Amino acid sequence: MTAARDILPPPPADLVTPGTALFLDADGTLLAFADDPDGVFVPPGMLDTLDTLHRVLGGAMALVSGRAIAGLDRIFDRTAWAAAGQHGLERRDGEGHTTTIPVDTEELARLRYVVHDIASALPGVRVEDKSWSVALHCREHPEREDELDRIAPAIAARFPAFELQPGSYVYEFKPKGMDKGVAVAGFLDTPPFRGRTPVYLGDDLTDEHAFAVVNERGGASVRVGTRTPSHATFTLPSPAAVHAWLDSVNATLTQGAARAR
Numbered sequence: 681m682t683a684a685r686d687i688l689p690p691p692p693a694d695l696v697t698p699g700t701a702l703f704l705d706a707d708g709t710l711l712a713f714a715d716d717p718d719g720v721f722v723p724p725g726m727l728d729t730l731d732t733l734h735r736v737l738g739g740a741m742a743l744v745s746g747r748a749i750a751g752l753d754r755i756f757d758r759t760a761w762a763a764a765g766q767h768g769l770e771r772r773d774g775e776g777h778t779t780t781i782p783v784d785t786e787e788l789a790r791l792r793y794v795v796h797d798i799a800s801a802l803p804g805v806r807v808e809d810k811s812w813s814v815a816l817h818c819r820e821h822p823e824r825e826d827e828l829d830r831i832a833p834a835i836a837a838r839f840p841a842f843e844l845q846p847g848s849y850v851y852e853f854k855p856k857g858m859d860k861g862v863a864v865a866g867f868l869d870t871p872p873f874r875g876r877t878p879v880y881l882g883d884d885l886t887d888e889h890a891f892a893v894v895n896e897r898g899g900a901s902v903r904v905g906t907r908t909p910s911h912a913t914f915t916l917p918s919p920a921a922v923h924a925w926l927d928s929v930n931a932t933l934t935q936g937a938a939r940a941r
């Protein structure tokens with residue numbers, strides 16, 4: 681059920697335990713937004729923080745993103761981490777094996793043509809062409825949002841194998857049947873995630889699919905930012921707050937391990 685309240689509590693540092701499966705969205709959660717999708721950067725210290733978590737959780741940590749896995753690898757430079765790319769169309773498991781969902785490539789080619797053609801008549805709208813999906817961005821020109829609100833569903837309606845996934849100043853066209861919730865459920869069926877309690881951090885509408893799955897499995901969902909309504913059970917205000925919280929999680933896990941010795 682979608683939480684009716686706008687005010688959610690912050691997650692406690694002991695929400696993550698050695699038995700957690702940790703899922704992290706990238707843009708807007710680990711990474712502050714930039715006008716250009718290629719302009720994002722990993723803040724200083726974050727890779728150390730995530731490397732520690734990955735180790736302490738026995739590899740049960742995954743990035744779950746709308747970006748392609750190749751793009752995540754360029755940004756984070758960690759091919760050993762599990763990852764779901766393009767909303768789960770690609771999934772790299774804890775052992776480094778990557779699987780992809782079959783896509784109607786002929787329809788994708790036609791969709792690409794139409795999206796580029798329409799964007800060429802909309803100055804300020806940026807096309808991001810990923811391997812299995814294509815996105816229209818308007819962060820640099822938010823005044824285009826109302827226009828894209830009308831145009832994007834009309835484009836999607838012409839391509840039955842695809843569906844529209846709106847996000848933060850972005851309208852993505854992705855193959856039907858896959859979303860971040862399905863991706864997280866897939867991870868939870870396989871080692872090292874199987875049998876663990878999921879915790880998911882994300883900021884955008886795309887993450888709501890995963891929040892719902894995680895909540896159903898008795899886990900916890902953390903919304904980054906203030907977007908409402910949300911299925912999330914906790915909130916943090918920003919990527920900087922996520923980083924600080926992950927550091928406090930590491931400190932708590934390390935203290936717990938020291939006490940157990």
Ligand SMILES: O=P(O)(O)OC[C@H]1O[C@H](O[C@H]2O[C@H](CO)[C@@H](O)[C@H](O)[C@H]2O)[C@H](O)[C@@H](O)[C@@H]1O
Pocket residue numbers: 705706707708712713714715716717718720744745746747748808815817818819847848849850852884886
């Ligand atoms: O699932 P995510 O990891 O959050 O990825 C969602 C989309 O993120 C990127 O777009 C967003 O971030 C850009 C860079 O900050 C920003 O310019 C854009 O406005 C945001 O929507 C990425 O470019 C997309 O491919 C992802 O699907």
